Amino acid sequence: MIKSFLSVLLLIVCASVYSQNTITGKLIDLETKQPIIGANVYVSKLEKGTITNLDGDFKLSNIPDGEFKMVVSFIGYTTKTFSFSSPSGNPVIIELQPSAIEMEEVIVSTPFHKLQSENVVKVERESLEDLKKAGAVTLAEGITQIAGVESITTGAGIGKPVIRGLSANRVLVYAQGVRLENQQFGDEHGLGVSASGVESVEVIKGPASLLYGSDALGGVLYLNPEKYAESDSTSIDASYNYFSNTVGSEANLGLKTSGEKWSYLVRGNYAVHSDYETGDGVRVTNSRFQEKDLKAGIGFQDTKYKGDFRYNYNNTNIGIPGEIGEQTTSKDIISPYQKLDNHIVSLSNKIFLPESSIDLKVGYLFNNRKEFEEESPDPALEMHLETLNYDLKYNAPVWGNFETIFGVQGLFQTNENFGEELLIPDASIRDFGVLGTTHYHLEKIDIQAGLRFDTRNINTQENGTVGEPGYFQAIDRDFTSYNGSLGIKFDLFENLTTRINAASGFRAPNLAELSSNGVHEGTNRFEIGNANLENEQNIQLDLSLEYRNEHFELFGNAFYNKINQYIFIAPTNELIDESSVFVYTQDDAKLYGGEAGFHLHPHPIDWLHLESSLALVIGEKDNGESLPFIPATSITNTLRTEFDSFKWFSNNYSFITVKSTGAQNKISDFETSTSGYTLVSAGFGGTIMIEKVPLEIRISGNNLFDKNYVSHLSRLKTDGIANMGRNISIGIQTKF
Template identity: 85%
Template sequence: MIRSFLSILFLIVCTSAYSQTTIQGKLIDTETKQPIIGGNIYISKLEKGTITNLDGDFQLHNIPDGELKIVISFIGYTTKTISFNAPSNDPLIIELQPTAIEMEAVIVSTPFHKLQSENVVKVERESLEDLKKTGAVTLAEGITQIAGVESITTGAGIGKPVIRGLSANRVLVYAQGVRLENQQFGDEHGLGVSSSGVESVEVIKGPASLLYGSDALGGVLYLNPEKYAPKDSTTVDASLNYFTNSIGTEANLGIKTSGENWKYLVRGNYAAHSDYETGDGIRVTNSRFEEKDLKAGISFQDTKYKGDFRYNYNNTHAGIPEEIGEQSTSKSTISPYQKLDNHIASLSNKLFLQNSSLDLKVGYLFNNRKEFEEESTDPALEMHLETLNYDLKYNAPVWGNFETIFGVQGLFQTNKNFGEELLIPDASIRDFGVLGTTHYHLEKLDIQGGFRFDTRNINTKENGIAGDVGYFQPINRDFSSYNGSLGIKFNLFNNVVTRINAASGFRAPNLAELSSNGIHEGTNRYEVGNVDLENEQNIQLDLSLEYRNEHFELFGNAFYNKINQYIFIAPTDDLIEGNRVFIYTQDDAKLYGGEAGFHLHPHPIDWLHIESSLELVIGEKDNGESLPLIPATSFTNTLRVELDKLKGFSNNYSFVTVKTTGAQNKISDFETNTNGYSLVNAGIGGTIFIDKLPLEIRISGNNLFNKNYIAHLSRLKADGIANMGRNISFDIQTTF
């Protein structure tokens, strides 16, 4: 089937005729008719763009013939999308309407690459620039600024995303356009990805199995890599951060250069932190961590083809806190600790056909995870996870008001053990999926739907002697699932956008749930898998309402997520080697809740922003018992001021945020209650020029009143270990 599909697509490529053209035009203010300087002109299908010059003019060369959609944006103006048929000898005259509403961006994680206002599925998007302003120490901490997203943490250096109460293998993470595989089944296994070289974060809340297959049952965290330098330019940027609480430093250096067809980039990042200090002035022993990150890229594009190769190497040494012990500010590694080497190599290929295109993404990932115990130079646990994944999509020609995509996806994966201990056995996994999705567009109505079939094979090797403690029996299981989605977007009232979506998703059991038989380091429990586990299968209903005018934005999202055969771990009364035994089992469950908020930016004082958001998740089994690791209800209020010019500084901002988190008493059998708390954060920043060299300076303060608190999603709460106290971060960045 795959060979036939590829043969047909190859025939299409070989028989298609190509030509090239140049698009030129002018960007002006619709009210004053004056040129807009530095406006962004971007063709999402080609992933190609430029900016307007001092006269508002622009040119884009080597553009294939056919219908294209151009996205035009600039700060202080409404983002606009126009259709254009190439070739054409007539220059484009594009007018933008001034507005106080913030500039929109093209959403990459959805199949048709539209603006958020044009998407049927609601996607949250935040730039890394905005997340850095909050003073977050890691990427996992930064994404918690997005409503509906939290993080399970083990100290300050280890964190993994939680979307509407679902985490681990229920949330897919995409980096460099390929799915990230890094043993995410483990509670104390973090992302293994640095924020360095990431331009923005997109979050799909709810089942995304139609687009991404197994493990996207709870949602997707999509990390967009940084763009290359503009055509015929070279840029160098550098930054330095200092964090007072962990006496931590982070240094970053990037170089980018681009010609007409070829583009290159390389970026390095180094971070080192000591044990963090709680609000009571106690340092949490062995919460220190060190991270080295290297990213590189090379891209080529002409009228027929665009290729983009990216490589990322991440090396992390992270201590595993167990108790409050020696008080130290040392950054030297002590046991127990993790050593993680993560390699990601990805190649994105796009062939431009007549009014259609063919996309092929291929990724190779190598994850080497080691855990070291007391007084040992050899790893107690060492797992090598190799993954080859592919994603092939054909963007069919537009037929009437229909945009349609067909695709196949899959992966080949192996896990091998080299340490003294086994957490999961040697195993291999094979995935294959086929999908089709279409978008129907009218002036005031958009409908999007699709269908998908997936199959997964899991094969594990026998290890040990049957009947002995730690025996792993061989497993050969096949899992399959059909899934679909249907959504509609329309204007219920004037300025009110309504989105209604229903989607199904699934998740095959992971290796730990099927085959565990041993002590899970860092959890102090003996875990036993269940070879008879079946697919988790869910259906989620979403309702989203958004009201927007020039001065005010209001949103409300509600969801109901019904999960059949929800897999969870439960304690027993048995003990093995002095550790309590936990077994994996299944039961039907449901999660429901939502997010709501508003954003006020009154005219003419557009520099003032008042923002509030509320997030609520309730998770229960069918018998009424609570699910584990459900975030507590939180309420966030922010006062933000943005001024263009102020006493020699430009792009100035300042903010104060108060986040109130409620108590969490709805807990599973082996969790502990947590009390509510409020944290106050603030920051200020701007850009100053020294001999035409821009210096961007930021100062951020988190937990300013040094509150001593324990977050419900902290894995250290069972030991009564508090989260980080007051932390002031200083950041200086320059580009030349």
């Protein structure tokens, strides 16, 4: 099927008419009329962009015929959307208004690719550059800097995103534009994706089943890959980071080159860390990990077709910590440990029609998960998960003020076991969904609505002997669901934006919930699945308020999430093989809370930034009992400075962050309460020129006062093991 599909694409490309529509223009300061150098110029519909040169000029080639919107942005100026026609005979002159407000970026995870100020759904976006500047060691740690997002961790190397109290199969992760599948139901292994080669992170908080189908009931973590080099240019970049706590290091090397139509990139990353040290000076035995990551891409674009082929290989060897033992900074992997190999192959295609376009994304993913126990060269557990997914969307011609998209999505998935132990049975999964969504735009009001139908088939194979531990019954179940969303964005007053959204979502039970029958690794629980589980179905109401002027920004988000047939695990009074028995069951539940904060950047001293945010979520069953793994309330305060130049350095920055996390006493039956704590982080950096080669230097410290604490979302909490103590990171990066 894939070969036939590629052949069709090749015919489309060969049949394209290579007309050379080119758009040229200049960006200038509205007040001084001086050219703006290095500004971003981006056509979201074409996913094509460039930057202005030393004269403020830009050129975009291979533009199809039609009407398009160009987004222009630069630090220190208001982001502007500019409409133009192709072909265009005259250069365009665009004036940008100086402003201390942070520049906006185009949101990719929503269907219409608009600026956040134009989106009906609130989406949080952070660049990886900013997360690294704030001292993030891993991608899982970096996303916790977004209000309302936390991470379930196992040591320093494993983290799974938690969005407003929901995690695992209730939160979808997208990488390279395709749905990431890597046994995400388990929280004892990581994302399987490195931060290397990721440009930015977008977070949809709340049900996104309309756009993404099953498992997006709690939200979406969307990882945007790095862009190709500008046309007719080549760049090489390299970086190195050292981490004091784990005596760890990370090296990265990337090469990008682009011609008029073809673009190429390749990037490699290697990270190695020893056991991390807690605040009381104890190293957590076997929390060490190693990670290798390779990414490559080939892009093509002309006036009729745009294609982007990406490949990512990620290999992680990570220890499974238990009790505290030998104190060492060795980086050699010892048993027990996991070896995870993750392959992602994606092909994104966009075909430009006279007044519409077709988007097709196809992904193939192979996840090989192995677990090695003491004194055995062979894996005790080995699972191969293969997934082929597709996403086809038709962007219909604009009719009046309506933008409309129709689409179909689906996946074919198989899971096979090759080890002596079985965590989940051999199985196959089939998904199919059809959707329609429309956006209605007026001058001060935007409305977005959509409907979707999904069906999922789960088929598992019988294994073992009936009545004995490790027996898996054969299951053949179909799950269907209808979902919709309705949202409105409007301006109550000048500079005040209001968003009100209602959306439903669903999640079919996963293989572990349906079929478990044995001791689950790392939990010391004998878990028994329930083959009769039904869909989780939810509806969430969101209210978002945002006020912005040139001096400060205020925001407040409130949500209420009602989940019917919420699946959870509960203890019984039984013991099997000296392990407590837990069973999967269902009950109605609800989560509610929100985020609030402000960002002060007084003009004209706009080098100064004061940011503060509060995140709160409460999760409970209808009988009043608390749900597990609900993050504690947290308050984060950050003081930042940014200077264009200071002595020999340019692009200077510094920050100090104080994050206070409250006690968590609202706990489930198998959790223990957690005390509150406060952590302080700080850092600074800048760029220095050495013989016309830029060298960026970063120094940051996390948990500077070496606080000995335990996070409520740490899986090592039950063993009485604390989180990481003080960590100083030093990084250098160059590009030429």
